[in-house]
Amino acid sequence: MGKLIPILLALIGLGLGVGGGLMLRPAPEAAELGPCGEDPNAPQHSDDAAPETPEEAVVFDYVKLNNQFxxxxxxxGQVSAMIVLSISLETLPNAREKIYAQxxxxxxxxxxxxxxxANIGGFKGSFTETTKMQSLRASLLEVASAILGDDIESVLVTDIVRQDVG
Incomplete structure (x- = not known):
């Protein structure tokens, strides 16, 4: 019974502290409106001029190729390592079906x-070095553009693993 009293006191104190904190927290601030009910923080547009719009940004789609390479x-003449890559394509919208068809x-x-x-040594040593990866991506983009045309924006190497054999 002597061990139970300090635990009960601690739980009661914790409950009172949480309750007091909830009761004393400040109320959320209401949005201030102007005299006519408008939001003063909203962008202002004059009636005689169309609002300025930024250049339309192209939204790209990302298509992951189904299997790893x-x-x-x-x-x-001997296999010294196996490299496993996952590749995704950054494309214009609505190019997904064309990519999967090709x-x-x-x-x-x-x-x-x-x-x-691999034959020129691109996967040897520090194979994730920026210049090696840029060269690989550029070569992949070149062949992807030859097959798919202007629908391809870039080739993304999303995963790369090297497993030494033996």
Whole structure:
């Protein structure tokens, strides 16, 4: 019973503290309105001029290709590592169906670029170095644009993993 009293006192004190804090907190401020009921913080527009609108920003869509790309990294005729990449495309709106319709052709072209990148040593050493990744993205964008036209804005490497073999 002697151990129960301090616990009860602590719980009662905690409850009173929370209750007092809730009762004494300030009320949320009401929005101040002008004499005619307008919001003084709202943008003002004159009736004789159209409101200025910023240039229409192009909203891009992102399309993730369905499967990862698996690329062997060769060393003296032997596989020394496996590279696994996930690729997404930044596209103009409504290009998703066109991309999925062309995905086999796109994957084939991407694989050839990735194999070429591996053959010139692009996946050796610090393979995530900025210049190596920019070069890879530029090559992927070039082949994607050749297949899909102007619908492609950029190629995004969303995941990349290198697993050394042996």
């Amino acid at each position: 698996v690329i062997p990294d060769m060393d003296e 995905e086999p052709k796109l994957r084939d072209a991407f694989l050839q670029v990735l194999f070429d990148h």
